[in-house]
Amino acid sequence: MGIADNISYINEKIKSVCELCGRDSSDIILVGVSKTHPVEKLIEAKNAGLYVFGESKVQEFIKKYEEVKDVRWHFIGHLQKNKVKYIIDKVELIHSLDDYELALEVNKRAEKINKIMDVLIQVNIGKEETKYGVYEEELFDFCKRISGLKNIRIKGLMCIPPNEDIDKTRYYFKRMKFLYEEVKKLKYDNFDIQYLSMGMTDDFDIAIEEGANIIRVGTGIFGERYYKKEDINNE
Ligand SMILES: *Cc1c(COP(=O)(O)O)cnc(C)c1O
Numbered sequence: 533m534g535i536a537d538n539i540s541y542i543n544e545k546i547k548s549v550c551e552l553c554g555r556d557s558s559d560i561i562l563v564g565v566s567k568t569h570p571v572e573k574l575i576e577a578k579n580a581g582l583y584v585f586g587e588s589k590v591q592e593f594i595k596k597y598e599e600v601k602d603v604r605w606h607f608i609g610h611l612q613k614n615k616v617k618y619i620i621d622k623v624e625l626i627h628s629l630d631d632y633e634l635a636l637e638v639n640k641r642a643e644k645i646n647k648i649m650d651v652l653i654q655v656n657i658g659k660e661e662t663k664y665g666v667y668e669e670e671l672f673d674f675c676k677r678i679s680g681l682k683n684i685r686i687k688g689l690m691c692i693p694p695n696e697d698i699d700k701t702r703y704y705f706k707r708m709k710f711l712y713e714e715v716k717k718l719k720y721d722n723f724d725i726q727y728l729s730m731g732m733t734d735d736f737d738i739a740i741e742e743g744a745n746i747i748r749v750g751t752g753i754f755g756e757r758y759y760k761k762e763d764i765n766n767e
Contacts, residue, residue, distance in 0.1 A: 535573060536580035538753045539564075542736075546747075549737045560740060563606050565732075565750030567592065568757045571599045577753060578603055586627070586748050590615040597622050608690075608748060610664045613637040621645055627690040627729050627748075630654040630664040635678045642683035650687045652729055655711060657704045658694035665691065668711055672718075679720035688727030689715060690746075693735075701735050705742035712743070 533541070542562065550557040563586040566574050574585060574596060585600070587593035588609025597605060607619055608627040613634055619626075620641040629635055629651040642649040653674065656665030666674045678684065689712050693704035708730055716725040731739025733752035740747065750757065 535576045535753060538755075539577060539580045539582055542749055542752055545737060546740065549740045553741050555740065559745050561727075561746045563608070563729075563746060563748045564753045565608065565748050566596070566754060567609070567750065569754045571596055573754055574600045574603075582753070586750075590618055594618055594622075616641045620647065620649060624650065625687065625727075626651045627746075628652070628654045628664065629678075629684075629686075630656075630666060632674065632677055635681060635684060639681040639683045648683055648685050650685050652688045652690040652727060653686065653715075655689055655691045655708065657691045657708055658696075660694055663692060668707070671711060671715070675715060675718055675720065675723070679718075679722060681722060684722060686715075686720075686723045686725065688712065688725050688729065688746075690729035692732075693730070698735065698738060702738050702742060705730055705735075705739050705744070709743040 546560050546562065547557045550560065561584060563584045564577055564582045565586040567588045578600060584604045584606060586606045586608040587596065593607065605623045606625045606627060607623045611626065611628055611634060616637045626638065626649065638649055638651065654665035655671060656663050656667055659667055678686065689708060691704065691708050693701050708728060712728045727746050728744050729746035729748065730744045731747040733749050736747040736749055
């Protein structure tokens with residue numbers, strides 16, 4: 533199967549899952565995670581109708597950004613503070629706000645170019661040492677701390693659950709949905725909660741059932757990557 537077939541297969545699956553759980557499939561944003569794949573594949577995907585791409589390494593992203601035009605870019609990887617300046621004017625959404633110092637830097641760089649940068653807070657829902665993100669116990673304090681930052685707009689939450697069996701994964705997704713609804717209730721000026729980013733190739737159907745409205749699919753669209761699963765989201 534080629535990339536175009538993969539995309540239509542994923543879109544069909546999104547539709548059928550949505551039908552089964554009574555959701556509107558037009559509410560689901562498919563992010564094609566193109567990390568490690570060459571520009572030609574991204575262009576193939578773009579020609580097949582994919583318009584949001586997710587990248588996780590700054591240097592690799594910049595190169596692709598210059599070569600693939602007229603698409604939208606989401607940054608989904610762990611972001612180092614000293615690299616914020618390279619991406620701030622190029623991405624529409626950062627999925628991986630995971631620390632207060634990073635929030636300060638994103639805010640500062642956004643202010644410099646007169647932008648309000650949309651971000652998601654990454655939650656380390658499985659409390660894994662190998663993953664980034666805010667623990668759920670810290671989430672509401674974290675929200676409060678970043679609530680004064682005028683050049684970032686908090687659009688929702690993101691998670692990468694532990695790689696376990698599907699029942700555990702579903703439990704983590706449910707937990708995220710609960711946190712998402714709680715964060716929605718916060719009345720901070722720079723909060724406009726609309727997105728719950730969760731679900732990848734192997735579990736995006738479960739994520740949709742549990743309330744995701746952004747899913748991030750890599751392998752299912754572009755095929756196998758050139759590095760291991762453990763590297764997900766880690767620099
Ligand atoms: C790589 C990556 C994905 C895509 O994973 P697949 O299993 O290939 O679909 C999704 N989200 C993040 C944060 C990633 O780093």
